[in-house]
Amino acid sequence: MNLQTRIQQHFAASIDTKQKALAVLQEPILTAATMVFTAVQNGNKILSCGNGGSAGDAQHFSSEMLNRFEQERRGLPAIALTTDTSTLTSIANDYSYERVFSRQIEALGRNGDVLLAISTSGNSTNVNRAIDAAHDCGMQVIALSGKAGGSMKDLLQAGDVELRVPADSTARIQETHLLLIHCICDLVDQMLLTQG
Numbered sequence: 001m002n003l004q005t006r007i008q009q010h011f012a013a014s015i016d017t018k019q020k021a022l023a024v025l026q027e028p029i030l031t032a033a034t035m036v037f038t039a040v041q042n043g044n045k046i047l048s049c050g051n052g053g054s055a056g057d058a059q060h061f062s063s064e065m066l067n068r069f070e071q072e073r074r075g076l077p078a079i080a081l082t083t084d085t086s087t088l089t090s091i092a093n094d095y096s097y098e099r100v101f102s103r104q105i106e107a108l109g110r111n112g113d114v115l116l117a118i119s120t121s122g123n124s125t126n127v128n129r130a131i132d133a134a135h136d137c138g139m140q141v142i143a144l145s146g147k148a149g150g151s152m153k154d155l156l157q158a159g160d161v162e163l164r165v166p167a168d169s170t171a172r173i174q175e176t177h178l179l180l181i182h183c184i185c186d187l188v189d190q191m192l193l194t195q196g
């Protein structure tokens, strides 16, 4: 196959995944944005986590909260649990890699905070343990996933929201996760402008 054709196929598959996601995720995206807006209006914060590309997404989200997205507004409280290498390496070394996010949530999580948990497979144990730790703190969870939802889907409780991208390719799911994150940031900005 010629390489130009591969490029065209990547674009076509990404567009197709996003169209399929729009068909099933409009309502849950609005629910997720409302959860973020309500938390920050109540003086709570958003914690985020994920592995690999999803760690990048967790940080992308927190930087848009802390700094800004597209509108001028106050900085919003968010912490990506993927950034402090001293903390991450010590938890992994002293306990296990599975606890790198949950241990931070045990220390930082408060009733009313929200966890943005990102996993394309839904099967990353450290992300799933973060969901359990968040529930133990009285936090709600926004789960960004894909494929068949993995074990993550079975951990979610009433009050949580699952944004599962209907695709099997990790790359296509990640590309759509970023779009979901940007939608949430934009909706939160709109809510702040009209109700904040």
Ligand SMILES: O=C(CO)[C@@H](O)[C@H](O)[C@H](O)[C@H](O)COP(=O)(O)O
Pocket: 051, 052, 053, 054, 118, 119, 120, 121, 122, 123, 124, 127, 170, 171, 174
């Ligand atoms: O970015 C990519 C692939 O596009 C990889 O770094 C990917 O994020 C890693 O393999 C992750 O460990 C996958 O974890 P998950 O999405 O299944 O939770």
Ligand SMILES: [Zn+2]
Pocket: 053, 171, 174
């Ligand atoms: Zn990637």
